[in-house]
Amino acid sequence: MNIHPTTAGMTLAGILFVLGLISMLIRRNMIFMLLSVEIMLNAAGLAFIVASSHWAQPDGQVMFMFILSMAAAEVSVGLALILQLYHQLKSLDSDEASRMKG
Amino acid sequence: MLFLIPALPFFSALVLILAGRSLNKAAVSVIACGSMGLAAAITLVLGLPFIQSGGHVIVQHLWTWMQAGSFSAGIDLRLDALSLAFVFVITFVGFLIHVYSTGYMAEDADYSRFFACMNLFVGAMLLLVLADNLLLLYFGWEGVGLCSYLLIGFWYKDPANGYAARKAFIVTRVGDTAMAIALFMLFQYTGTLQIQQILDQAPQLWAAGNSTIVLIAFLLLGGAVGKSAQLPLQTWLPDAMAGPTPVSALIHAATMVTAGVYLIARTHVLFELAPAAQTGVAVIGAVTLLLAGCSALVQTDIKRVLAYSTISQIGYMFLALGVGAWSAAIFHFVTHAFFKALLFMGAGAVIVAMHHEQDMFKMGGLRKQLPAVFWVFLIGSASLSAIPFITSGFYSKDQIVWLAWSSVHGHTFYWIAAITGAFLTAMYTFRMVFLTFYGSKVSHHTPHAPGNSMMVPLYILALCSTLAGFVELPHTMGHVTLFSDWLQHVLPAVQLQQESTALEWTSQLLAAGLTFLGIYIAWVWVIERPDGMLRFSQMPFMRWLRKLWFSGWAFDALYDEMLVHPFVRTARMNRRDMIDRIYTTLARIMEWGHNILARTQSGILRWYIMGVVLGAIVILSVLIWRVNV
Amino acid sequence: MGVLFYITAAIAVFSTAMVVTRLNIMHALLYLIVSLLSVAVIFYLYGAPYMASLEIIVYAGAIMVLIIFFVMMLNLGPESSRLEKQWLKPGMWAAPAVLCVVLLGELVYLIAQNHTPVTGIKEVPPKAVGRALFGPYILAVELSAMLLMAGIVGAYHLGRQQPKTLHRFLQSKPS
Secondary structure, eight states: OOOOOHHHHHHHHHHOOOOOOHHHHOOOHHHHHHHHHHHHHHHHHHHHHHHHHHHTTTTTHHHHHHHHHHHHHHHHHHHHHHHHHHHHOOOOOOBGOOOOOO | TTTTTHHHHHHHHHHHHHGGGGGHHHHHHHHHHHHHHHHHHHHHHHHHHHHHOTOOOOOEEEEEEEETTTTTEEEEEOHHHHHHHHHHHHHHHHHHHHHHHHHHHHHOOOEEEEEEHHHHHHHHHHHHHBBBBBHHHHHHHHHHHHHHHHHHHHHSSSSHHHHHHHHHHHHHHHHHHHHHHHHHHHHHHHSSBHHHHHHHHHHHSTTTTTTTHHHHHHHHHHHHHHHTOOOTTTTTTGGGGOHHHHHHHHIIIISSHHHHHHHHHTTHHHHHHHHHHHHHHHHHHHOOOOHHHHHHHTTBHHHHHHHHHHHHHHHHHHHHHTTOOOHHHHHHHHHHHHHHHHHHHHHHHHHHTSOOBBGGGGGOOOHOHHHHHHHHHHHHHHHTTOOOTTTTHHHHHHHHHHHHHHTTOOHHHHHHHHHHHHHHHHHHHHHOOOOOOOOOOSSSSSOOOOOOOHHHHHHOOOOOOOOGGGGOOGGGGGGHHHHHHHHTTTTTTOOSSSSOHHHHHHHHHHHHHHHHHHHHHIIIIIIHHHHHHHHTTSSSHHHHHHHHHHHHTTHHHHHIIIIHHHHHHHHHHHHHHHHHHHHHHHHHHHHHHHHHHHHOOOHHHHHHHHHHHHHHHHHHHHHHHHHHH | OOHHHHHHHOOOOHHHHHHHHSSSSHHHHHHHHHHHHHHHHHHHHTTTTHHHHHHHIIIIIIIHHHHHHHHHHHHHOHHHHHHHHHHHHHHHHHHHHHHHHHHHHHHHHHHTOOOOOOOOOOOOOHHHHHHHHHHTHHHHHHHHHHHHHHHHHHHHHOOOOOOOOOOOOTTTOOO
16 A cells, blocks of 8 residues: 555554553553653654655654763663662552542 | 901910920910910901991902802802801900910810810811802801811710710711712702802792791701701710810800801791791791700709700790791890800819819808809899899890790790790709709718909909990880891891880790799799709609609710611621621632642642643644635 | 565564563563664664664663663562562453553554655664764753763662661660
8 A cells, every 4th residue: 555654664663652541541651651761752753754764854853862971861861860769668659659639 | 356256265276286295284275265266356447337237248359269160169258237246256255265265274285175176166166157159158167067076075084975975976966967968969959169159049030938948947057957956966065065165165055056046047038948847847946945944953063064055045046036026036046155164164163172072962052152153143044034124145045035036937835935035044053043042061071162264254244244235125125126137237226026115025024023933932942942952853754754854855875876776786686797798708619719720739849830831732723724724 | 665564563562562471581582672673773774874873782682681681680580570470360351451552553653644755764874963962962962961870870879788777775785
């Protein structure tokens, strides 16, 4: 079938993104949530690359580079935070961290 | 110079309010009495041209108070014969009462507050009588009401005094509201509140008997009735005796309660155009003087006797106004101010001498112990009872009694009421004198005589009570009409049905006779055969009558039942306020919504992400719709 | 394009689905690495070889390895997979799955809308990327360097283990 490559790439990015979203919604373990964020970031990066190829401009790839660096910084800080939470709550359950309720 | 007359008391009141606490008693006395004295002196100076001609008028426009569209009201003062009479009484008697108060209130801690309120009152009263427009008059009217409240409740630490003050204020408020409505109507029809302009326009606007002018006149009468403690708003004056005695002398005898008389006299043109209202004035006066006279007969507190007596005497003035005897009413006002102030101050001297005992039955035999007080009190009582020839009260009251019958608006009923009133007056007055000064000593206290600051004003007033009557002698005794001639330019002369010297003699003889009969009965009652009277008064009907009269014809109970209880009942029914519920319901709906929404804040991260997803779905749906449609 | 793309896409989707459904976190991480590798291939297919290599080196090689080491440090044990099984009940699945499928549908619908007719895939060489980075995007490069610095400092500070100091009254006496 003749699917335009951009459409195919975007659809793939969409599927990956939604998978990450589902994972985010159904997991209670904090590390899995972080993982889901990574999946979603990756999918967004894919979308950028596809767009870059669509317009034949390097801007999308530049965007992806920034996403990469941001993801790196975010993962390191996020893991440090998860470590602190683990020490505080003695569990990795995100539902335990619900003192802001009500 | 005219503006100084009200300005001086206002200024001294201001000084005393601001700095009174830090001044010593001598300074306060000087400031207070000095301003009064200066005002009295200026009155005399300004009054000199009036002696030649009663038609002299001084008008002073100070500044424009307010201007809105076609309505403009200024601070306009007007001194003519009528207001001069009032101003003279207010400043002169006021000055004497201030001097008296320096002695009476000498041991009171709130000395400066007392004089501040007194001066404020005098300023407001002067503004009332000097006002040339009704708005300024109303300002003075409200001012005296306020000061009356402040002074009745002067010893505020006792809640009963506060209650009496509130009662006075609220009852007179009813009258004030009627008067305000009258002012609104007057403005609506004449477009101005300047008194002279209204009086000039009134005969052109309304024919005699027109229902509008009758309504306006009745509303003005309502206001006058409130301030002057006539039927049906007379319940506040006996309770107002809770204030210090100088207050009772100044406010509730000589000046404030006569504001109603002034109002009616000032707007006499309106009343002449409304015969129904004028009849109302006369009827109210006649009935009130009888009611109050009966009530005064059975009182035990010396000040309450004098309070009911004041109500009764003002009834005489209203009666005179109602039958068209305008200058007679003013004449009686002047003499009444003298002897009533004298009587109140004398009673104050007695009360202070008896260490603040006010029950007459606990006094007795003070004639020997306080001779000076006895003599001035006797002079005042004689004037009140209208002892013939030698007292001023005789001339003024007898004139009213005669004119009640002989005026074109007069009626036999009025004359009978007036004569009976004279009888009752003599009886209760001398009952009071005999109970207080005669008989054997009842109390154990040794009374100490009051000092000069209290006695000298009493002497002066005693002199005035005796001499003031001679400016107006009736037809039968020389027909001196100095006073009414003097007032004629402002107030019209009374028209008589018939001029009959013989009938006038008869009336005067009857009045004099009833006066002496009253004194004699009082003597028998109190001195000669007190046990006989006691047995007589223990009869069941007499006991019931006595209770009725003691409570002032049960008006308090009536108003309680008619007005207070339904009000309290409705207030209780509305305890969970209906109007408030509208607003609280709104608040409660908000709270309910908040409680529901607060449950969405579970603190669980996944729920929040779910919210984000939902939002994204919604936005994309909108986009799809737009792309499609 | 053709077959290569579809095979790689299938691998990517499948491995991501496995990531979502695994109970053992190590397994999930390894599946995620596979997913990243396949996405890297797709990058290459779309004419971005430099980005493909970066994806492998940085994303799969550094970030995932970091997470793997972190999980190893936590030393969770078999307890965690039992807990995950307990948490991943069907009741949990249903609503989110439905919602996200709806979202996917909308996304796909919108993606398949209008396109300017561009045929084929144009390759964008790394040189162009480099020129863009050091040209108009130089400021963003500096900022992302600062971001990484902030990440380092933050991670160091937050990850520090503070020794718990008890008040001297609460300290147990050395026996």
